[in-house]
Amino acid sequence: MRELLNSLAAGEISVSEAEAELNGYVTGDAGRFDAARTGRTGIPEMILAEGKTPEETAALAVLAVETTERAIITRTDAPTANEVEECVIEEHPDAVIEHAERTETIVVYSPAFEPPSLDADIGIVTAGTSDAVPAGEAATIAREMGARVTRIDDVGVAGLARLIDRLDDCRAQDVLIIAAGREGALPTVAAGLVDVPLIGLPVSNGYGYGGDGEAALAGMLQSCTPITVVNIDAGVTAGAQAGLIARALDAARAE
Amino acid sequence: MRELLNSLAAGEISVSEAEAELNGYVTGDAGRFDAARTGRTGIPEMILAEGKTPEETAALAVLAVETTERAIITRTDAPTANEVEECVIEEHPDAVIEHAERTETIVVYSPAFEPPSLDADIGIVTAGTSDAVPAGEAATIAREMGARVTRIDDVGVAGLARLIDRLDDCRAQDVLIIAAGREGALPTVAAGLVDVPLIGLPVSNGYGYGGDGEAALAGMLQSCTPITVVNIDAGVTAGAQAGLIARALDAARAE
Amino acid sequence: MRELLNSLAAGEISVSEAEAELNGYVTGDAGRFDAARTGRTGIPEMILAEGKTPEETAALAVLAVETTERAIITRTDAPTANEVEECVIEEHPDAVIEHAERTETIVVYSPAFEPPSLDADIGIVTAGTSDAVPAGEAATIAREMGARVTRIDDVGVAGLARLIDRLDDCRAQDVLIIAAGREGALPTVAAGLVDVPLIGLPVSNGYGYGGDGEAALAGMLQSCTPITVVNIDAGVTAGAQAGLIARALDAARAE
Amino acid sequence: MRELLNSLAAGEISVSEAEAELNGYVTGDAGRFDAARTGRTGIPEMILAEGKTPEETAALAVLAVETTERAIITRTDAPTANEVEECVIEEHPDAVIEHAERTETIVVYSPAFEPPSLDADIGIVTAGTSDAVPAGEAATIAREMGARVTRIDDVGVAGLARLIDRLDDCRAQDVLIIAAGREGALPTVAAGLVDVPLIGLPVSNGYGYGGDGEAALAGMLQSCTPITVVNIDAGVTAGAQAGLIARALDAARAE
Amino acid sequence: MRELLNSLAAGEISVSEAEAELNGYVTGDAGRFDAARTGRTGIPEMILAEGKTPEETAALAVLAVETTERAIITRTDAPTANEVEECVIEEHPDAVIEHAERTETIVVYSPAFEPPSLDADIGIVTAGTSDAVPAGEAATIAREMGARVTRIDDVGVAGLARLIDRLDDCRAQDVLIIAAGREGALPTVAAGLVDVPLIGLPVSNGYGYGGDGEAALAGMLQSCTPITVVNIDAGVTAGAQAGLIARALDAARAE
Amino acid sequence: MRELLNSLAAGEISVSEAEAELNGYVTGDAGRFDAARTGRTGIPEMILAEGKTPEETAALAVLAVETTERAIITRTDAPTANEVEECVIEEHPDAVIEHAERTETIVVYSPAFEPPSLDADIGIVTAGTSDAVPAGEAATIAREMGARVTRIDDVGVAGLARLIDRLDDCRAQDVLIIAAGREGALPTVAAGLVDVPLIGLPVSNGYGYGGDGEAALAGMLQSCTPITVVNIDAGVTAGAQAGLIARALDAARAE
Amino acid sequence: MRELLNSLAAGEISVSEAEAELNGYVTGDAGRFDAARTGRTGIPEMILAEGKTPEETAALAVLAVETTERAIITRTDAPTANEVEECVIEEHPDAVIEHAERTETIVVYSPAFEPPSLDADIGIVTAGTSDAVPAGEAATIAREMGARVTRIDDVGVAGLARLIDRLDDCRAQDVLIIAAGREGALPTVAAGLVDVPLIGLPVSNGYGYGGDGEAALAGMLQSCTPITVVNIDAGVTAGAQAGLIARALDAARAE
């Protein structure tokens, strides 16, 4: 601990970093940032912008960069994205900001950030164009955890040929995340054809009875093949669990 | 009408038959039997035993035989089946009784019954063993309306090979009824591969969220392929609508 | 195949057409277009604009015209409609664009398009003014599949006379699609009076308990007459299945 | 009050009657009996056997006879019916016990009971045989309140002729209670044809989605004709409200 | 009928009036107007603006004035109200237009309209300020049917004194409509204290579980006192049924 | 700790008691018993028999007596009650067993048990006879925590006089638990009349929509008076929270 | 009463105050204000702005200040807040207005207002930043009832250290309100660690299945620890019940 305090005294680390190292979390005005999460759970702390004001999200993003050299923010609308970009640039002018508008995610890297790298492949499969947002969210998290990510798009079950043409690609992955809306049958059909761990990601499209992803969720939970499932549109959850599996495989390969 | 009354006076037809001919329906102690339904809607009147006492069901069965030479009874439990058999034998000792225990249907034919015959094929497809009851119910109704019925069983989506092996059989039908429980994906997958009218029949198996056929119903209604659907376990409805299509095709072929 | 490649080399067909012919589907930037669907399922591929960006929808529309000489787009809001019209005009200045604002459908025809024609009648019945959108969607699809379409409007059950006056029109159809919201009783009442195949189309009007089409859907699934049903507002599905029945009748009449 | 206490002292009335007269309710071991209810609300206190032990129900029945000369008990299973009959006979050997097994109601009259009589007609209409239980419950309550009750059975909407044949009977009533299960369309259709107050009574038959009376309830609440509704199988409620209307009409006719 | 045609020929009645007289309904561009409804059901035809375009609503309003001298329109938003007012003034400059903004209702009277008058009192009770809209809708319909209407406001159960102070007013009515949101206990408490027919009108306020009127609807259907119920916010339905009871009482009083 | 081990060595305490003292919980064959719970949370550990075999419940009961001198068991059916009684008698022949059949609770006391005593009053109010089971469960827990418990029964809102007669009793309590089924209005009405903390306990009676306690739960959560609520039939939860308040008051009075 | 009327005559109190004193409630144009509530229930009357027009809310606020020297208004949007501030300033220029924008509450104090003070501590715990609104609402009510309020923020269960670090703070309170969204596990985990009365406050964040606070509500009702619960986002209810407990403790401490 002495070393840590020396570094702080020497200005080598910030107060937030020191607090994070000592406590596991840092407290700012907008709430706490659980900096120790990666160590404890293998999953980087992410900031869910939804339900927070743009100012709160931006403050947490700055706190994250200060303590972990990176900030991962999901479900950012336009005002939040602006606020985050402005605040980060003001506080960390040399940070790199990657803003994926379509998937509503922002990742900020300080120059000091060292990206993790895992020897494992995560495949992210979509049934159609409208599955893009949660699939993109999943891809972001998986990539930030260090996995290699492959996108396999537009393989809906209404035209089986599209799936069968990509079956070898699917089988080449270590883990599959399969995003599908409407009746959500794609993970079930795929699970009967591949032998890798497979996470179903129901997507909130469709209308009428079972719309907004409910039929997809129910169908995946009720699937006659054994798949695990995350909540509707929960790309972050799917990406993080796939990342944990990738991390375990990376460790196993290194044994 | 005079002719009718002459027949009655001459004992050639029963009072019930005369009433049915004149009114369209016959009134017995246990309720009314809508004898004119076949003429009006193309679908024979069926007796749903569920929610009736065995005595009521049996009385309606006798009334049906008297007025239309046939009784079709569905959802019969054991006491109802016994009561129906006993009453029918007592009143119509020469009637033929076909009791399908597994599908819980009974059909009674008087010797005078002339079975209809349609030049059309209905295929009834099941995903698994536990779809047998509603599939059987559908088959009974379709057959009683005169269609040729083909069963294509056990072609669940978890093993696509089983479906693909039977694809030519599916394509050879004029109409398909596809029964599936759990996530109910089979009609969706099949509808992407065949070009015949297709009715989805969700089955009440499965457990937990979306169990008892709810996920199957939601998935079929939400299907990314255009299929029509009937209620959970509503084999009678699926069979009768498929029968109407068969009837229309039969008429078209005869033009 | 050689012939195909010759045509391509000679510039007689586009690359997309060649890919469609060879693969069954064409891949553009906005996703894949399943050009082989009509051949495989008898139903033309349609583009659901909902859940896609205007740019994606427009790109798919252009792809559709290129490969199948026609694009059918449903659930188009105003920005999508503008984008589609602009893109199509730019790429195919001689295409004909039919935009039905009320039903939110657009159909684009290239000059080379040969409209199909089926010897079969589809009747589309509505209970009231607010059923217009899904009924119009169903009519568009049925017409594009080549059926003759008759509209029978405003025959709600609260005033039975309105239905009974149109009963002969209903009976003259080969298939009926009946759209109704609120309690959705119209298909049930009609099904007791006609003998043609009948598809119930629940409409998302009404408010309070069972509003947004839920009571209508439940009532049609639970109907004491045997009818098949599609999801709430699923005019496309109703139209396509009615179209398949019409197609089967057309073939039977031609036998 | 003195008079009351004199009667009690003279043994002309029981302690329960005296307590009922003074307090409005009587307290026995099995709970309180709200003897003053008829005076306050126009509706006799009824004993719902469901959720009570046979002993409790029987004790309340005896208490009711003692204080109001009548006991009305609904939803009685066989053990409760036995217990009630035994207890009542023991305590009030000269009481008349009417037990309607099919509708699961028991009414006990002491010799001193003077039945009320209202100059008003309540029609109770059923769609089919399986609506018998709640319809019977409604009839019992309406009759016990003094109204004239007419049953109009088996007029389901799948065969409109059956309804139209009974339309004059329907129109001759002062109030209509219409019981229907499945999709529950009958009250809607009838309400478009008659001009008397009309209460919809949904019945818990049917299966699958919207089964157990839910589609019927939703359809009646969502009806495109204005009808009031009671809960699923709530024959007692329908009968009592119809009885209140009959009571108001009786008073108006007597003005 | 000859007389009717003479009137038409003489220009004494409009074509719409003649059609209405002959057919029972009139067909305009925006749909049919069921002009015979009052005669058949005792309830005037009303136009629900929700789900119709302003133009359609206005056209139906004009048609209504033409055939029945009055138009009753509910759930009118601002654009619809404007359109209705403009069209009506253009077509019928001498019509009187009553627009109740708070309750979103418009009633148009032609000079020839003769308001009905019933010898019966309808009380409309509210639990709080936010019940105003459906209560106002009910009042409008009841008044248009000719009943005397009394408003009894702000008598929520959280302060029983407010209810008890108005109990005599409640008991003086022939029928009560009681509007309540949140837990909807007011009709239950009131029904234990009065002896007149009582219709519960659940209101869509409240939030969280059971919000939007669901707890109120469930509580009224499940009430331990026997009350009838209409759908959430269905002021029109409550008003019309109360009106039918008032009409029956008026007739009884006139006997 | 040495003292503890000495006691164990000397046979003064059992191994289970020693483990409980050291670990906070004891592990038997049938699971763990959280003996330290009272100290940590103020609430004695209770054994929920539902979902356990009779053998498991009995083994946990014996473990409880051994470590805390008392076992509180809820939701015991007959076989469980027998098994518990037999096992307890065999292991602790001098224990006192109190079995309340109606409320399905068993409490076992070893002779060494010293009952707690709190200077605080908990009132348990029921709307009707069928609320007895959860009300009794709540009373058992409250009593075992040491509070004085008063029962105030049968004060349903349909007859307000019954409530108002007992208002002083209600106001004399330190905390109120109010159990009600059907529409569950009683806690709302009471909360407008008293000024003590009040816990609503919804009861699973009623039928149809909102039955099985759902309307009661929704109504209490949606109440226009501020009350806290427990789950349907959760007498244990209501009793334990009321007990915690009583405990706090006891401590405050002792300050 | 004479004294009251003298005060009124002397202009010492307003007409509203006099009416409130005599009647218990005051009637203004916008509805009634239940001024006697504090005396009767211990909870000050609050004005819920949601569902009222800004004018109605402002009028009730003025009425409240006039009769009880304070107005507490919750769920105020910007237009309502403006209207309230303007009206109050106009009528009571010397009033103090506290507007907490984030929690959407306004409290107005007249100079004559004497704040209550209770010798009791209420802790309000949040799981995360997005629980701020209902937690703030609860804090406002608790404070206005006179309790000491401590906020313990950001102690979500995903990082237990954050909770354990604040455990002593939690244990130091007399009552805890614990606000949590998503899966709502925090009250359950905390209830296993503290021994004070504890109210769970589910918060409407989260998305997909169980979103909008439903999973949190279900989880708290289903908790394996005994906690009481209020509706989703019902900060007012939680604060008021905690206030009642604080009030009881204050009285006990004063005994």
Add this chain to the structure above:
Amino acid sequence: MRELLNSLAAGEISVSEAEAELNGYVTGDAGRFDAARTGRTGIPEMILAEGKTPEETAALAVLAVETTERAIITRTDAPTANEVEECVIEEHPDAVIEHAERTETIVVYSPAFEPPSLDADIGIVTAGTSDAVPAGEAATIAREMGARVTRIDDVGVAGLARLIDRLDDCRAQDVLIIAAGREGALPTVAAGLVDVPLIGLPVSNGYGYGGDGEAALAGMLQSCTPITVVNIDAGVTAGAQAGLIARALDAARAE
């Protein structure tokens, strides 16, 4: 293939084995057995007894032993278990039958069966005694796939010490399955403390709102930590997916 046919001709393999090898599935009277599933998906085919007759289950079990040397049967009630045991013994007297009554699973091994073995650890954690059945089901599948399985029981969140004491055991696993009923908070709490892939398994205990596993499912899907989930009681699914992860790790370790 010739080799295969030679083996068959030589009687070295059965007809079923040959069919399985050639087709991927075997067809018996009771349905098809998908013998190729293990090869295709890595998961052995299992027989779900629920929804099949005892005879069908037994026939499929015999077919399974014949083609894959093992039968895994889940959800077996007593009659099914008897039938399976009798049939297997008759057909394969030397087979070993392991029947776990508590978890309702049966596994049959022919002497020729070579159990798989994976170098990977699966931990199965339960919150309480009543989670035993689905946890046992998961354990059976995981074990049959070859993984090492560790049970960590009775670590519910109401007493955190029980979880924290077992944290090192949890962290030592390669994958965790965590079974919990009621509010299902255990996977969420654990996921904040460990860094291995984690599958939540909701269990159908609990009562009232959110009972039967619904609150647990909702809470896990809505968890503020990223976990994947299976359906309520779907131990088979959890076990199989954990098995796939174990299989991937085994392969990675062998690289």
